[in-house]
Amino acid sequence: MISIRAHLRRSKNQVFAFLVMAETTAPSAFYTLLCLVGSIILLLKLTKAVFSKRRGAAGLNLPPGPCPLPVIGNMHSLLGALPHHAMRRLARRHGAVMLLRLGHVPTVVVSSPEAAREVLKTHDAVVSDRPLYVTANILSYGGQNIAFAPSGSRQWKELRRLCATELLSPKRVLSFRPIREEAAAGLVRSVAAAAASLSPPSAVNLSEMIKVLMNDVLMRCAVGDTCPMREEFMAGLDEVLRLLAGFNLVDLFPGSRLARTLGAGSLRAAREVHERVNRIVLAIIQVLRESKQGSNDDGDRRDDILDVLLRLQRDGGLDTVLTTQVVCAVLFDVFAAGSETTATTTIWVMSELVRNPAVMQRAQSEVRQLLQGKTGVAEADVHGRLPYLQMVIKETLRLHPPLPLILPRSCSESVNILGYDIPKGTTVFVNAWAIGRDDKSWPDAEEFRPERFEDGTVDFSGTDFRFLPGGGGRRMCPGLTFGFANIEIALASLLYHFNWKLPNGANPCELDMTEAYGITARRKTELLLQATPFVPIDQ
Numbered sequence: 293m294i295s296i297r298a299h300l301r302r303s304k305n306q307v308f309a310f311l312v313m314a315e316t317t318a319p320s321a322f323y324t325l326l327c328l329v330g331s332i333i334l335l336l337k338l339t340k341a342v343f344s345k346r347r348g349a350a351g352l353n354l355p356p357g358p359c360p361l362p363v364i365g366n367m368h369s370l371l372g373a374l375p376h377h378a379m380r381r382l383a384r385r386h387g388a389v390m391l392l393r394l395g396h397v398p399t400v401v402v403s404s405p406e407a408a409r410e411v412l413k414t415h416d417a418v419v420s421d422r423p424l425y426v427t428a429n430i431l432s433y434g435g436q437n438i439a440f441a442p443s444g445s446r447q448w449k450e451l452r453r454l455c456a457t458e459l460l461s462p463k464r465v466l467s468f469r470p471i472r473e474e475a476a477a478g479l480v481r482s483v484a485a486a487a488a489s490l491s492p493p494s495a496v497n498l499s500e501m502i503k504v505l506m507n508d509v510l511m512r513c514a515v516g517d518t519c520p521m522r523e524e525f526m527a528g529l530d531e532v533l534r535l536l537a538g539f540n541l542v543d544l545f546p547g548s549r550l551a552r553t554l555g556a557g558s559l560r561a562a563r564e565v566h567e568r569v570n571r572i573v574l575a576i577i578q579v580l581r582e583s584k585q586g587s588n589d590d591g592d593r594r595d596d597i598l599d600v601l602l603r604l605q606r607d608g609g610l611d612t613v614l615t616t617q618v619v620c621a622v623l624f625d626v627f628a629a630g631s632e633t634t635a636t637t638t639i640w641v642m643s644e645l646v647r648n649p650a651v652m653q654r655a656q657s658e659v660r661q662l663l664q665g666k667t668g669v670a671e672a673d674v675h676g677r678l679p680y681l682q683m684v685i686k687e688t689l690r691l692h693p694p695l696p697l698i699l700p701r702s703c704s705e706s707v708n709i710l711g712y713d714i715p716k717g718t719t720v721f722v723n724a725w726a727i728g729r730d731d732k733s734w735p736d737a738e739e740f741r742p743e744r745f746e747d748g749t750v751d752f753s754g755t756d757f758r759f760l761p762g763g764g765g766r767r768m769c770p771g772l773t774f775g776f777a778n779i780e781i782a783l784a785s786l787l788y789h790f791n792w793k794l795p796n797g798a799n800p801c802e803l804d805m806t807e808a809y810g811i812t813a814r815r816k817t818e819l820l821l822q823a824t825p826f827v828p829i830d831q
């Protein structure tokens with residue numbers, strides 16, 4: 293009896309703690325909710341629920357998983373850890389296809405290459421929608437952008453075709469080369485200036501500089517050099533990513549009016565940030581239209597992504613109507629999906645290199661031998677000619693995929709995965725982070741060893757289900773080539789021009805590698821490193 297009471301007490305505490313995590317934007321509503329949920333839980337016969345067995349309705353063979361609590365389901369099982377960490381811990385106990393209930397949302401988590409293959413290949417057609425939670429609905433223009441549009445819709449198919457043939461095609465990515473080169477040179481100058489201004493030599497905030505670089509590249513490739521309200525826009529995007537991380541009350545209890553009332557704060561925040569970001573995107577479009585009206589001579593100006601979208605809007609030729617709202621939604625996709633993922637990856641690469649001096653040395657020798665005698669880094673000199681650096685990037689993506697749970701999928705029909713019935717409407721997460729760290733696929737999985745990619749058989753194409761940084765199937769990331777190009781030149785420049793170490797003679801092993809909570813797994817702390825110039829900079 294004592295242990296049941298203790299269990300109840302623990303469960304209640306977990307419920308409260310979960311709610312703290314779930315609702316941070318409406319404090320007064322949140323306290324009301326605490327009392328309400330506490331009472332509900334006490335009224336419900338918890339003991340029965342806690343110890344009840346999972347049963348499949350209508351004789352379904354549902355995947356195994358931890359017992360859900362009333363109201364919150366398994367949210368308490370995710371407490372105290374990042375979701376992808378907690379899900380790996382649970383999957384080790386319950387299996388590679390595991391059922392959770394997050395609030396009211398039935399959720400399946402897959403955590404092995406075999407199960408991922410089922411989701412991303414065998415049943416790709418059925419598991420390729422995104423769950424359009426209330427928050428995501430607001431932030432994705434009502435599911436009109438690429439990342440959230442239903443996979444059966446003509447619009448999504450046309451937008452994906454457009455990505456492949458126009459917006460993110462290899463030719464377009466190549467045309468952005470001068471932007472990347474200029475931005476990478478700017479990064480090198482910023483590091484050099486910051487390092488020179490610090491006396492005695494101290495640390496530069498490399499995280500911040502890399503974020504600025506990737507924002508700059510994405511911004512210029514997407515809309516050209518003129519972006520009104522750039523700072524405000526970037527702050528808005530950060531807020532969007534925070535809100536999209538999920539676990540808002542309204543998303544966890546989609547049918548509940550109570551949750552809607554209590555979660556009104558976060559919904560308001562989502563609407564407000566969406567309007568703010570959208571206003572800026574509209575202003576950018578306006579500036580571009582006016583600049584085009586002002587001159588009828590584009591000269592040899594390179595087309596940015598917005599140019600292409602506006603041309604298609606004007607001339608047609610798509611099997612869907614490209615309204616201004618859809619143009620805004622696509623631009624939003626490019627910024628939101630492109631900047632954070634590439635910055636996060638680059639920062640993790642530098643973190644791993646500093647922690648692994650032998651790898652750093654090999655990567656630097658490769659770049660320095662290739663560019664010997666040059667005063668700057670030109671993409672034409674390095675592209676495809678730095679095989680070890682490519683392995684380093686892959687190894688980093690294996691250990692630190694920026695989207696550790698890729699992006700959630702949703703079943704448009706019931707489906708059977710490795711013998712388990714997954715009902716229609718279930719949300720599906722692929723734990724790419726856990727799969728990349730699985731000892732069964734990767735010997736010494738937690739070790740940073742780029743050489744494991746030496747034989748060149750594992751790539752990003754989404755066909756090797758042990759390695760899924762860009763997801764897979766029809767919803768796979770359309771921007772990987774673009775992202776990789778941005779990452780490669782930034783790293784080549786940093787490694788060519790500087791030697792790197794932790795400040796104050798700290799031991800490389802001491803570098804904190806903790807991840808922050810969010811839709812992307814970025815570093816929790818800023819990466820502060822001491823940079824010593826090695827190759828003088830081309831001014």
Ligand code: HEM
Pocket residue numbers: 438439440452460625626627629630631633634637693694695698699760761762763764765766767768769770771772774775776
């Ligand atoms: C290191 C760089 C990047 C990584 C690791 C990455 C990863 C991902 C992942 C895991 C997904 C979900 C795929 C799935 O559901 O199977 C995704 C989707 C997406 N990514 Fe990326 N991404 C990167 C860079 C970019 C860039 C640079 C862009 C564009 C500028 C971009 C645009 C998109 C879009 C539009 C989607 C949604 C696709 C859809 O739902 O149809 N990504 N990305």
